[in-house]
Amino acid sequence: xxxxxxxxxxxxxxxxxxxxxxxxxxxxxxxxxxxxxxxxxxxxxxxxxxxxxxxxxxxxxxxxxxxxxxxxxxxxxxxxxxxxxxxxxxxxxxxxxxxxxxxxxxxxxxxxxxxxxxxx
Amino acid sequence: xxxxxxxxxxxxxxxxxxxxxxxxxxxxxxxxxxxxxxxxxxxxxxxxxxxxxxxxxxxxxxxxxxxxxxxxxxxxxxxxxxxxxxxxxxxxxxxxxxxxxxxxxxx
Numbered sequence: 001x002x003x004x005x006x007x008x009x010x011x012x013x014x015x016x017x018x019x020x021x022x023x024x025x026x027x028x029x030x031x032x033x034x035x036x037x038x039x040x041x042x043x044x045x046x047x048x049x050x051x052x053x054x055x056x057x058x059x060x061x062x063x064x065x066x067x068x069x070x071x072x073x074x075x076x077x078x079x080x081x082x083x084x085x086x087x088x089x090x091x092x093x094x095x096x097x098x099x100x101x102x103x104x105x106x107x108x109x110x111x112x113x114x115x116x117x118x119x120x
Numbered sequence: 121x122x123x124x125x126x127x128x129x130x131x132x133x134x135x136x137x138x139x140x141x142x143x144x145x146x147x148x149x150x151x152x153x154x155x156x157x158x159x160x161x162x163x164x165x166x167x168x169x170x171x172x173x174x175x176x177x178x179x180x181x182x183x184x185x186x187x188x189x190x191x192x193x194x195x196x197x198x199x200x201x202x203x204x205x206x207x208x209x210x211x212x213x214x215x216x217x218x219x220x221x222x223x224x225x226x227x
Contacts (some may be wrong), residue, residue: 030222033216042163043156043207043218057214060121087225098169104211106154113163 002095007114020077020094028072031103034079036090048103084118126219132227137198141222143191143208152212155193159204
């Protein structure tokens with residue numbers, strides 16, 4: 001199970017931290033990903049982190065502003081978002097990789113999503 | 121970076137029709153291609169991984185094919201519950217981009 005949380009209304013230039021509490025699987029064995037979807041738009045891959053947290057990957061649109069991290073002892077995934085822009089408004093989904101041990105994996109299981117609204 | 125394109129962007133077909141959606145990668149990605157289905161107001165769901173492997177629980181009327189740069193998703197007999205937007209995704213190398221989506225409707 002993946003429980004996304006932390007979304008809300010924030011002003012442009014502000015910060016927000018999303019969390020994803022995972023349960024029911026060997027969390028540290030799987031890469032985890034954040035995917036977002038702006039209202040009425042398609043899916044956008046945001047960031048992926050390896051199982052141990054040693055490797056991270058970012059979309060160009062968020063590089064330098066967002067930081068993905070994980071706490072395997074708490075089986076929780078995070079996305080720290082700073083310098084938020086209006087165009088970051090979206091539902092953010094926490095996603096579990098289908099296979100263990102690699103970030104090169106399809107997205108097998110999706111959280112319910114948490115809505116981030118960036119507006120003044 | 122690898123760009124993903126899909127065609128058509130919208131299709132309308134009758135119940136029982138065979139429909140095909142194509143996805144093209146700007147560079148070769150082997151078989152590191154997934155297909156997802158997103159019904160209106162719902163969370164996306166994995167249909168196909170490895171370009172042609174059916175995810176557990178997905179009806180057998182769905183199938184995927186292709187490798188390298190050209191891929192396709194087929195629905196052999198379209199059902200009303202298949203109304204959704206379908207996305208392909210490259211997971212060969214970051215950025216793990218999604219295609220723009222294909223919206224499927226019933227005529």
